[in-house]
Amino acid sequence: MEAEGRVLGPPLPPPPSGGGSGGGGAEPPACAAGAARAPPPAAEVLEFDDEEDDLEVFSKDASLAEANSFSPSMPTSPSSMINQYKFEDESELRDLFITVDDPESHITAIETFITYRVVTKTSRSEFDSSEYEVRRRYQDFLWLKSKLEEAHPTLIIPPLPEKFIMKGMVERFSEEFIETRRKALHKFLNRIADHPTLTFNEDFKIFLTAQAWELSSHKKQGPGLLSRMGQTVRAVASSVRGGVKNRPEMFTEVNDYMETFSQKINVLDKIAHRIYKEEREYFNEMKEYGPIHTLWSASEEDIADSLKGVASCIDKCCKATEKRMAGLSENLLPIIHEYVLYSEILMGVLKRRDQIQGELDSKVDALANKKAEKDLITEEIGKLEDKVECANNALKADWDRWKQNMQYDMRSAFTNVAENNLRYYEECLATWESFLTSQTAALHVEEDSEDRP
Incomplete structure (x- = not known):
């Protein structure tokens, strides 16, 4: 049984030309993806070796000279290497901070599941309070992702960790698995918060602020059967046409x-x-x-x-x-x-x-x-x-x-x-x-x- 939310505070090959900080203010137009945050310094396109063999991706023939030619001014110190690509401190520009922590196990007669605490701190005027704390389970994150895809079909929605056992994990409810999933869910919400368009989505706001019973009620207000059938028919028709x-x-x-x-x-x-x-x-x-x-x-x-x-x-x-x-x-x-x-x-x-x-x-x-x-x-x-x-x-x-x-x-x-x-x-x-x-x-x-x- 999920705990109710409560308010804490007061009211490769060279591409054609792909990640951002959220900002306050009015919601951007529906057609615009918004202004991206300042990009990392001079980032080149990620390219890989064309060899099919897995191990050939890291060919021994790659010379150190080629590796060092990546940037003529690249520092040799490991510490300065990583610092060269770090973003400048943007905390002063952000107005929405989200933390996912404190996983709890819940056992019922039907199922066993984990909930995570989601703490939100914000200075945005559209929020009724400056701080919220709610508990969410994995299926709530899945609902949010589906709503974002429905509202913004041509925006890149951040991925969620797989529902079942992730690669390299052994037990679904092991501490290692739960911690890995917690980190992934934390990153998922913060990538949305940093996105110039997704961060203003109404379902995202509801996910961060609604009490458990309010969220359950809202989740039932999904698209009707006829609407879903229409989407399916259009998708099938599009695939039958054989391309654009x-x-x-x-x-x-x-x-x-x-x-x-x-x-x-x-x-x-x-x-x-x-x-x-x-x-x-x-x-x-x-x-x-x-x-x-x-x-x-x-x-x-x-x-x-x-x-x-x-x-x-x-x-x-x-x-x-x-x-x-x-x-x-x-x-x-x-x-x-x-x-x-x-x-x-x-x-x-x-x-x-x-x-x-x-x-x-x-x-x-x-x-x-x-x-x-x-x-x-x-x-x-x-x-x-x-x-x-x-x-x-x-x-x-x-x-x-x-x-x-x-x-x-x-x-x-x-x-x-x-x-x-x-x-x-x-x-x-x-x-x-x-x-x-x-x-x-x-x-x-x-x-x-x-x-x-």
Whole structure:
């Protein structure tokens, strides 16, 4: 049973040309995607190797010179590398802050589910209070996503984590699974809050502020059966027509770009999970070596200190490996998988844009074949032309925002992985160098004592 909400405060190949901060004030026009936030500095298009083999994506033939030629002024320090791509502090420009936390398990006679606390703080005048706290379950997030897609069919709605077990997870109600989902839901709401159009959606406001019973009542006011049937018929009719005749070249290029991006990001997702799996296997094996050397030292008095030193080094390297695995699971795997889901969403958005275009094309054909009802069809064509232009403009603006966010997120993810790897190898190298130095010093002392009469 969900807790009621309560008010706390007072009343790849070069694309045709894709992520943003929300702002206060009046709601933007329905046809406009709004102004995007300042993009990351000089972000290039994410491109991947064209090799089909998964491992060939990271070919050994790629030279360091090519990697460094990415930016002539790129700093060599890992810390300064990541700082180069960070956005400037925009907290002063934001007027909507959302936090998803405090997961709770609920057990009923019918089902077991998790709810999450959603805390909203805002200075917008359209909200009755400055702070809200509600509890929401996963199906509430699904409802919000469907309402956003219904209201804005040609905008890029952020993805939700999968309903069931996500890749790499074991149990649905494990702490790891719940925390991973919480982070994804937190990102989902904040991406909507940062979007210049979605942030003003009325269903989004209701989701953030309504008490549990109010939200349930509102969810029942969905589109009627006839409306849903009409949408289904139009979608089927659009698919039967076999494509759009007058699709603008830009959206053909976007479609081609997304097909290639989808293939490559799925390859990266597989490789990232393979790397994590192999790292975990290596970690599990290495954990066994430390105790073995410790036991060995008990039966070898002459080299007992050396064996204990090796066991200590292995233990330190185990801890460093565990830290690196945590970096992969927190900074790389979720980012790549989010864009796997984004690729599916974008393909759906392009299909919906084509559906609107298809409706216009069918009316134009009908006008050419029918002299009667000419005025009525002409009026419908005018409305559809406006609808297509509106859809095109919205998708163009959202495509630019999404592409910028994707480039920044990918750069940050891979730079974080590079930094973690550098720290890992430096830590392990320092551990073994210290051990070898101590062994060399002990050997010299032993030799000196033997040379003395």
